[in-house]
Amino acid sequence: MNDMNKNKHLPVFEGNLFTWKKRVGTSEVSSLVTGAQCLFTRVWKDYMGFIVRSHRTGEEKVFFLTCEHRNLEGELMTWEFASSDDIRISIFND
Secondary structure, three states: OOOHHHHOOOOEEEHHHOEEEOOEEEEEHHHHOOOOOOOOEEEEOOEEEEEEEOOOOOOEEEEEEEEEEEOOOOOEEEEEEEOOOOOEEEEEOO
């Protein structure tokens, strides 16, 4: 999405909060949120997500929730996100 003004309500995270291997970023939820801050919020009616701002270029990309992984007890283990140009992010629920 090119128009970031439509997504001003989304949480914004700096790119250096993620470990990057090519086009895949990873992080733990405790590294991203403090207190009552939300990890992600509604982008459009049916999509949840957040923005990542490049710590090198300042470019911002919207990432959308694509799936959640739970263990056998039903506890949330990871969230998977993707941008429109297929950059992926996995966030581990520590």
